[in-house]
Amino acid sequence: xxxxxFHWAFLLIAAFIPAISPHFAELLRPIFVMAIxxxxxxxxxxxxxxxxxxxxxxxxxxxxSYAILTCDIYPFQLNFGCATGTTVLIGLLAGLALGLPxxxxxxxxxxxxxxxxxxxxxxxxxxxxxxxxxTQGINPLPPPPFSVYYLFLAFLTLVVLLNRNLxxxxxxxxxxxxxxxxxxxxxxGINPMKMKLLAFSLGAAQCALAGALWASYLGSSGEPGxxxxxxxxxxxxxxxxxxxxxxxxxxLGALVVMGFNSIVLETLTNFLKSHQIISSSNVxxxxxxxxxxLFGLALILMMRFRPEGLLPSKQTKAELHHHEPPKN
Amino acid sequence: MSGWEVFLQQLIIGLSNGMxxxxxxxxxxxxxxxxxxxxxxxxxxxxxxSFLALTIVGLCTALPVFxxxxxxLTLTPLFSGGLNWLVDRLAYRHLRHSIRLAPLVSAIGxxxxxxxxxxxxxxxxxxxxxxxxxxxxxxxxxxxxxNDNLLGDATVQFTAKDAxxxxxxxxxxxxxxxxxxxxxTGKAMRAVAQDQTAAxxxxxxxxxxxxxxxxxxxxxxxxxxxxFALYNNTIYFQMxxxxxxxxxxxxxLGGIGSLPGAVLGGLCIGLARAxxxxxxxxxxxxxxxxxxxxxxxVFRPAGILGSxxxxxx
Numbered sequence: 001x002x003x004x005x006f007h008w009a010f011l012l013i014a015a016f017i018p019a020i021s022p023h024f025a026e027l028l029r030p031i032f033v034m035a036i037x038x039x040x041x042x043x044x045x046x047x048x049x050x051x052x053x054x055x056x057x058x059x060x061x062x063x064x065s066y067a068i069l070t071c072d073i074y075p076f077q078l079n080f081g082c083a084t085g086t087t088v089l090i091g092l093l094a095g096l097a098l099g100l101p102x103x104x105x106x107x108x109x110x111x112x113x114x115x116x117x118x119x120x121x122x123x124x125x126x127x128x129x130x131x132x133x134x135t136q137g138i139n140p141l142p143p144p145p146f147s148v149y150y151l152f153l154a155f156l157t158l159v160v161l162l163n164r165n166l167x168x169x170x171x172x173x174x175x176x177x178x179x180x181x182x183x184x185x186x187x188x189g190i191n192p193m194k195m196k197l198l199a200f201s202l203g204a205a206q207c208a209l210a211g212a213l214w215a216s217y218l219g220s221s222g223e224p225g226x227x228x229x230x231x232x233x234x235x236x237x238x239x240x241x242x243x244x245x246x247x248x249x250x251x252l253g254a255l256v257v258m259g260f261n262s263i264v265l266e267t268l269t270n271f272l273k274s275h276q277i278i279s280s281s282n283v284x285x286x287x288x289x290x291x292x293x294l295f296g297l298a299l300i301l302m303m304r305f306r307p308e309g310l311l312p313s314k315q316t317k318a319e320l321h322h323h324e325p326p327k328n
Numbered sequence: 329m330s331g332w333e334v335f336l337q338q339l340i341i342g343l344s345n346g347m348x349x350x351x352x353x354x355x356x357x358x359x360x361x362x363x364x365x366x367x368x369x370x371x372x373x374x375x376x377x378s379f380l381a382l383t384i385v386g387l388c389t390a391l392p393v394f395x396x397x398x399x400x401l402t403l404t405p406l407f408s409g410g411l412n413w414l415v416d417r418l419a420y421r422h423l424r425h426s427i428r429l430a431p432l433v434s435a436i437g438x439x440x441x442x443x444x445x446x447x448x449x450x451x452x453x454x455x456x457x458x459x460x461x462x463x464x465x466x467x468x469x470x471x472x473x474x475n476d477n478l479l480g481d482a483t484v485q486f487t488a489k490d491a492x493x494x495x496x497x498x499x500x501x502x503x504x505x506x507x508x509x510x511x512x513t514g515k516a517m518r519a520v521a522q523d524q525t526a527a528x529x530x531x532x533x534x535x536x537x538x539x540x541x542x543x544x545x546x547x548x549x550x551x552x553x554x555x556f557a558l559y560n561n562t563i564y565f566q567m568x569x570x571x572x573x574x575x576x577x578x579x580x581l582g583g584i585g586s587l588p589g590a591v592l593g594g595l596c597i598g599l600a601r602a603x604x605x606x607x608x609x610x611x612x613x614x615x616x617x618x619x620x621x622x623x624x625x626v627f628r629p630a631g632i633l634g635s636x637x638x639x640x641x
Contacts (some may be wrong), residue, residue: 051429116618116621130340289448290448291444292447300419303419304419
C-alpha cells in the first residue's frame with residue numbers, strides 16, 4: 001500500500017512542476033514522449049525478451065498517420081482524440097503486419113529484421129514525397145486541445161497504468177515465462193507465437209502513440225530523418241539503463257538518458273559557449289560531439305557490470321546474480 | 329551507350345562493389361559462425377579503417393603511390409584487426425555466459441563509440457589535403473589509383489580501380505579459405521564453431537581462437553576499407569552503418585557462417601544495388617536491399633549455401 005502512495009506522490013509532484021518551474025516543465029515534455037516510446041519497447045525487450053531495433057519506425061508510422069489525419073491539406077481533419085485513437089490502431093496493425101511473418105525468427109535475426117524495417121519505413125517516407133512532403137514534413141498541424149504538459153502527463157500515466165496491469169495480468173506473466181524459457185513456457189500450454197505477436201503489436205501501438213504525441217507537440221510530422229536508427233537506440237538505452245522489465249526503472253531511465261541528452265549536455269554547451277571555451281573550428285570542445293561515445297560506453301558498461309539496469313525488477317536481478325550459469 | 333553496354337557497365341560496378349561488401353561480410357560471418365554474435369560494430373570498424381587510411385595518405389605524401397598503397401594495405405588491416413581483437417577482449421568476452429542479448433547490445437554500444445570516434449577523427453585537421461574543418465562532412469579520399477579505362481576506347485569502363493578490387497580481394501579470399509581449411513588455427517576455429525565444449529575438452533584454448541577470429545575478421549574489414557576508399561574516393565563517418573547492413577545482408581543471404589556464402593552473398597548484394605540504381609531508382613535501393621534481407625530471413629534463414637541447422641534446445 002505504501003508503494004502505491006509513493007507513486008501517487010510522484011504524480012502529484014509532476015502535476016505541480018509547471019507551477020514551480022515552467023522551464024523545467026518544458027524540458028520534461030519530450031522526456032514524457034520518449035518514456036512512452038521506451039515503455040512500448042519495454043513490453044518487447046523487457047517483458048517478452050524480444051529485441052526490437054526499429055521502434056523509431058513505429059514512432060514514424062504514428063507521427064505520419066497523426067499528421068495525415070489532422071493536417072488541413074488532407075481530407076480527414078479529425079480532432080485530437082479521434083486522430084490519436086486511430087493512430088494507435090494503425091500502430092497496432094503495423095506491428096501485427098511486421099510481426100506476423102517474422103515473429104518465428106530467432107532473437108538476433110528478429111532484431112535485424114526490425115532494424116531493416118526501420119530503414120525501409122524511413123526510406124519509403126523519403127521517397128513517397130507526394131504524400132509525405134519529403135524532408136519538409138507534413139505541417140502545420142492543429143495544436144493539441146489543452147496544455148501539452150498535462151496532456152502528455154495524462155497519457156504517460158495512462159500508459160504506465162496499462163502496462164502495470166498488463167504486467168500483472170495473465171498476459172504479462174505469460175510474456176515473462178516466454179522470456180525466461182520459451183520451450184518450458186510452450187510445454188506449459190502457452191502459445192509463444194501468439195503471445196509474442198500480442199507483445200509486438202501492443203508495443204508497436206504504444207510507439208505509434210508516442211509518435212502521434214510527438215507530432216502534435218512539434219506541430220509537424222517531422223522529417224523522415226528524425227526517426228532514424230539513433231532514436232531506436234536511445235529508446236533501447238533508456239530501457240537498458242533504467243532496468244529491463246521494470247516500469248519504474250524505464251521511467252527513471254528516460255529521465256536519466258533524456259535528461260542527460262537535453263539538459264546536461266545543453267547546459268554544458270551553453271556554459272562553455274558563454275565562457276568562450278568552445279571554438280567552432282575545434283570539434284573536440286563541443287560536448288554534443290561526445291554524445292554517442294557516452295551513450296555507447298553506457299551500453300557497454302551497463303552490459304558488463306550491471307546488466308539488470310539502475311532500477312531492476314526483482315526477477316531480473318535474481319536471475320542475473322543468484323545463480324551464475326555454469327561455464328560451458 | 330546501348331542497353332547492353334549499360335548492363336555490362338552496371339555488372340562491373342556491381343561486381344566490384346560486391347567484392348568489397350563480401351570482404352566485410354566475411355568478418356560478420358566468421359564471428360557469427362564462432363560465437364553467434366552479430367558484430368554490430370563491424371561496419372563502424374570498417375569506417376574507422378578508412379579514416380586511418382586517409383590519415384596515412386595525408387602523412388605519406390612524399391612516398392610514391394605504389395608504396396603508399398602497399399602501406400595502406402598492411403597498416404590498416406593491422407589496426408582494425410587489432411582493434412576488433414581488443415574490443416572482444418574488453419567487452420564481448422565477459423558476456424559469453426550472460427543473457428543472450430547482452431553481447432548484441434554491447435556490440436551496438438561499441439558501434440556508437442566507433443561512430444563518435446569517427447566523427448571526432450574527421451575533425452582532426454589532416455593538413456596535407458586541407459581536410460578536417462567540418463567534422464561530419466564527407467572527406468575526399470585522394471585518387472591514388474587511376475580512373476583510366478583498361479579496355480582502351482570502349483564505352484564500357486573497366487578501370488584500374490576495378491582491377492585493384494579484384495587483385496586485392498580474390499587472393500585474400502583464396503588465402504582465407506586455405507587458412508581455415510588447412511592450418512592448425514583454422515581447424516581449431518572450425519572445431520570451436522561446431523562445438524565449443526568439445527573443442528575445449530580437446531585442449532583448444534577457446535578464448536584465444538575466438539580472439540583470432542575477431543583479429544582476422546577485423547583485418548578483412550581493414551582491407552575492405554582501404555579498397556573502398558581507393559575505389560569510391562569519398563569517406564564519411566556514418567558510412568559504416570550502411571556498409572555494415574549491406575554486408576550483414578550478404579552474409580545472411582549466402583548463409584551465415586559459410587565463407588563462400590558470404591562472398592556469393594556479397595556479389596548478389598553488389599549486383600542488386602547496381603541494377604537497382606540503374607533500372608529502378610537510387611532512392612529505393614536501400615529499401616530493396618533490406619527487403620531482400622527480410623525475405624531471406626523469413627523464407628530461407630539458412631541462406632543460399634548455409635546448411636540446415638537444428639536449433640539447439
